[in-house]
Amino acid sequence: MDIKERILAQASELFMRYGIRSVSMDEIAKALGISKKTIYQYFHNKAAIVYEVTLAHFEAEEQMQLELSKQAENALEELTLLIPYLIRSFKEIPTQLIFELQKYYPKAWQLFERHKQAFILVKVRENLERGIREGLYRANIPVELMARIRLAHIDAGLSQELFPPQEFDHGEVQLQMFELYMYGIVSDKGRALLNTYMNKVPQQIGKKE
Numbered sequence: 067m068d069i070k071e072r073i074l075a076q077a078s079e080l081f082m083r084y085g086i087r088s089v090s091m092d093e094i095a096k097a098l099g100i101s102k103k104t105i106y107q108y109f110h111n112k113a114a115i116v117y118e119v120t121l122a123h124f125e126a127e128e129q130m131q132l133e134l135s136k137q138a139e140n141a142l143e144e145l146t147l148l149i150p151y152l153i154r155s156f157k158e159i160p161t162q163l164i165f166e167l168q169k170y171y172p173k174a175w176q177l178f179e180r181h182k183q184a185f186i187l188v189k190v191r192e193n194l195e196r197g198i199r200e201g202l203y204r205a206n207i208p209v210e211l212m213a214r215i216r217l218a219h220i221d222a223g224l225s226q227e228l229f230p231p232q233e234f235d236h237g238e239v240q241l242q243m244f245e246l247y248m249y250g251i252v253s254d255k256g257r258a259l260l261n262t263y264m265n266k267v268p269q270q271i272g273k274k275e
Contacts, residue, residue: 070108072098078119082158086116086166113171120167120174124181131189141197142256145248146263152244156237164224164236182217190216194251202256212251219243 067075076098080089091112095102109115130151138144168175190213197203222228223240245264252260 069100069104073105073108074115074118074122077115078122081116081119081163082160085160085162086112087170113173116167116171117174117177120171120177124177124185128181128185131185135189140200140202140259141193142202142248142252142260142263144193144196145244146260146267149241149244149267152240153237156235156240161231161236165226165231168224182220186220187213187217197251197256202253202259203251204253207251216247219247 073094077089077094080094080097089112091102091105094115095105098105105115109118131148134147134151135144138147167178191209194203194207194209194212198205198207198209220240220243223236223243229236229239248260249257
């Protein structure tokens with residue numbers, strides 16, 4: 067791991083633990099045991115680090131989802147394989163970090179917007195088409211509309227106005243919206259299979275029924 071990669075890895079760890087705004091360039095340098103001047107040789111400010119950390123996060127997330135798509139035997143399994151990852155992600159990523167990114171780091175936030183439009187929307191659309199072909203989803207689903215409804219669910223789940231973080235766990239909000247989406251698209255055949263998959267989820271995430 068070279069110096070730049072070490073800086074990004076350490077910054078990411080600190081951001082996840084303390085939030086973005088609470089972490090200074092001095093603290094990143096101290097955690098790495100290097101001078102702040104060394105960091106500035108690679109990044110002209112903290113916003114540049116935030117951008118690179120965010121970019122790496124979404125690249126890793128996209129690669130993971132592509133791997134899950136290959137593993138899944140059908141469209142429903144592809145969705146349910148995502149659930150443990152979604153739960154883990156929201157446990158690891160503080161809700162406040164997401165809000166800080168949106169409010170104070172617009173360039174990094176645009177990476178999230180791009181990720182939704184260029185990747186998530188495409189994958190949701192492909193999954194819907196696959197599920198319809200397999201007879202697991204309702205045949206009359208308006209694919210493009212439903213794909214965009216799924217994106218709207220994600221955005222709504224991140225809304226502080228709708229779901230104040232002091233009252234709602236945003237991981238639970240996203241999970242409930244995801245379940246609502248899945249049960250809304252399945253056919254009768256798909257519902258039986260989805261129930262089977264959902265019964266396995268507690269074991270996959272290390273919980274007991």
